[in-house]
Amino acid sequence: MKQTRHRKPVIAANWKMNKLIQEAVSFVAGFPKDPEPDQKIEVVICPPFTALQTVAEALRGTKIKLGAQNLYPKSQGAFTGEISPLMLKDVGCTYVILGHSERRHILGEQDTFINEKVQAALAHDLIPILCVGETLEERRQGQTETVCRSQLLGSLEGLDAEAVKKLVIAYEPVWAIGTGVNASAQDAEETIAYLRRVIAEKWGDEAAAAVRIQYGGSVKPQNIAEFMACANIDGALVGGASLESDSFYEIIQGARRGSERHEV
Ligand code: PGA
Numbered sequence: 001m002k003q004t005r006h007r008k009p010v011i012a013a014n015w016k017m018n019k020l021i022q023e024a025v026s027f028v029a030g031f032p033k034d035p036e037p038d039q040k041i042e043v044v045i046c047p048p049f050t051a052l053q054t055v056a057e058a059l060r061g062t063k064i065k066l067g068a069q070n071l072y073p074k075s076q077g078a079f080t081g082e083i084s085p086l087m088l089k090d091v092g093c094t095y096v097i098l099g100h101s102e103r104r105h106i107l108g109e110q111d112t113f114i115n116e117k118v119q120a121a122l123a124h125d126l127i128p129i130l131c132v133g134e135t136l137e138e139r140r141q142g143q144t145e146t147v148c149r150s151q152l153l154g155s156l157e158g159l160d161a162e163a164v165k166k167l168v169i170a171y172e173p174v175w176a177i178g179t180g181v182n183a184s185a186q187d188a189e190e191t192i193a194y195l196r197r198v199i200a201e202k203w204g205d206e207a208a209a210a211v212r213i214q215y216g217g218s219v220k221p222q223n224i225a226e227f228m229a230c231a232n233i234d235g236a237l238v239g240g241a242s243l244e245s246d247s248f249y250e251i252i253q254g255a256r257r258g259s260e261r262h263e264v
Contacts, residue, residue, distance in 0.1 A: 007212050009228065009235035010168055011255050012044035012067060012129060013242030014097060014216075015051075024051035028058035031245040035252045039063065040259065041235070043252060044095050044129075045242075049083055056092035067095030067129065070103065073113075073120035085124035096121050097129045097237070099155055101174045105135075111154025118155055122163050129168045129237060130155055131216070132195070136175035144173075144191060149198050161203040165210035170237040171195060176217025178239055185223075188215040189230035196232055221250035228258025 019027065024047050035043050046067035047055045056066050072082030088096060098121065099114040114130070121128045132151040134144045148171065156164065171192050176183050183191075192213045200208035215227050216237030227233050235255065242248045 007210065007234045008040070008042055009255060009259060010042045010044060010129075010212055010214060011235050011252050012095065012097075012168075012170075012214070012237050013046060013248055014069065014100070014237055014239050015045070015047050015243060016069070016102070016239060017048055018243055019047060019051055021051050021054050024055050025058060027243075027245050028055060032249060033062045033064075035064070035249055036256070041252060041255055046095065046097055046129075052088075052091045052093065065094040066092050067097060068093045068126075069097045069100070071096050071098070071117055071121060071126075073116040075120075075124075085120050085126055088126060089124055093126060095129055095168070096126045097131065097170075099151070100131045101133055101172060101177060105174065111151060111157075114155045115157045118167075119158065122159070122166065127166060127168060129170055129214070131170045131172050131237070133172040133174050133177075133217070139173065139175065145194050148191060148195060152195060152198060153202065159203075161207040164199060164203045164207040168212045168214060168235075169195065170214040170216045172216035172237060178218070180218050182218035182220075182223055183215070185226040185230055185233075188227060189232055192230075192232040219251065221247055221254050224251045224254035225258030225261070228255045229261040 044065045044067045046069050068088045071085050071088055072079050075084050075086045098117045103109045118128045118130060132148045134147040138147045173183050195213055196208045199211055212234040214235040214237050215233050219236040219238045220241045238251055
């Protein structure tokens with residue numbers, strides 16, 4: 001049965017630690033100002049901190065939203081080297097990526113700290129894109145659901161259903177990130193449907209129906225439509241393939257095509 005999607009999908013570019021200011025400027029100059037004219041998909045670009053201001057200016061007057069890749073969970077103070085949610089709002093961010101696997105695995109971030117960040121983002125009216133996902137070893141041991149469940153519940157501790165409805169969650173299997181090996185659309189759909197059930201159990205059906213859950217990990221122009229045709233997948237968090245304006249634009253177009261095939 002074909003059914004119209006009631007959640008607005010989000011396609012977000014995660015540039016990670018890439019692009020000098022001039023490269024960010026060139027990207028935006030070569031990217032359509034109105035990549036999604038009928039506004040059925042939300043488009044977000046998450047540059048590194050140093051390019052936020054420039055990209056914010058370049059995107060002014062467009063519907064493309066700005067996102068950051070991290071924050072420190074305090075408004076201001078003696079936290080040398082950190083960036084606060086207040087500063088992200090000030091520079092024009094709407095979204096912030098939190099709990100990315102590179103921060104969990106390279107920088108040792110734990111769920112309790114990520115939970116503080118989620119709460120701080122929401123308190124400052126920033127929409128968290130909360131990432132969860134299993135490693136290859138965990139997958140091989142059949143722990144995908146247990147790991148994702150525990151990351152999700154740990155990172156969202158203390159939130160009420162209204163807060164949960166505002167979130168974007170990104171299911172990003174660690175073994176699929178930057179490897180060229182994406183999860184199959186069917187596997188991603190199964191895990192994302194499972195996460196939605198976990199949310200329904202804890203926060204109720206309404207929150208589970210409202211929360212947007214993306215897939216991330218080696219998303220490319222060639223595979224996005226397949227993911228978007230799945231009932232529970234509400235967009236993608238895109239790393240490598242978001243660095244070139246042409247391929248990121250092709251992903252948005254593919255997302256639109258896939259969304260039209262969306263079946264329930
Ligand atoms: P990738 O990264 O698209 O390069 O696999 C995704 C991510 O880390 O968000």
